[in-house]
Amino acid sequence: MDDVDRRILRELQKDGRIQNTELAELVGLSPSPCLRRVKLLEEAGIIERYVALLNASKIGMGLTVFARIWLTSQDADTVDHFTDEIKRLPQIVECHLMAGDCDFILRIVAADLDDYRQFQINHLTRIKGVQSVKTEIPMQKIKLTSELPI
Numbered sequence: 001m002d003d004v005d006r007r008i009l010r011e012l013q014k015d016g017r018i019q020n021t022e023l024a025e026l027v028g029l030s031p032s033p034c035l036r037r038v039k040l041l042e043e044a045g046i047i048e049r050y051v052a053l054l055n056a057s058k059i060g061m062g063l064t065v066f067a068r069i070w071l072t073s074q075d076a077d078t079v080d081h082f083t084d085e086i087k088r089l090p091q092i093v094e095c096h097l098m099a100g101d102c103d104f105i106l107r108i109v110a111a112d113l114d115d116y117r118q119f120q121i122n123h124l125t126r127i128k129g130v131q132s133v134k135t136e137i138p139m140q141k142i143k144l145t146s147e148l149p150i
Helices: 003-014 020-027 031-043 076-087 113-122
Strands: 063-071 092-097 104-110 130-136
Touching: 003 020, 003 031, 020 031, 063 076, 063 113, 076 092, 076 104, 104 113, 113 130
Parallel strands: none
Antiparallel strands: 063 104, 063 130, 092 104
């Protein structure tokens, strides 16, 4: 990956729907070599996929919470069962296995606090192996980006 590839990736992170001719102009290439480079970046798995970023508030999912999860055990069966269940819940938009105090951190979206509470009662705490759930509620969003520094 060279500097031109990095410029391409920076531009695509800003606008994944940019036309190839405009992208080529921004990165200093003609359209054909630019498209070829994008295809190579896709084939190499550097570009995994293209998505639309939605305004959560405008689709009724304006609350984001972070839930710290402690399991009854960290054995493979308990962890695998938990991760399988988490993958089925679309409200959970991020799940990280942690080293440290808790076993997992989840980022969860909901319509409001009541909606989250029902989700916690009806789903999170019912997963076999969940010992404890501690919810953190952010007061203000300072930064949220999907752009990686390249």
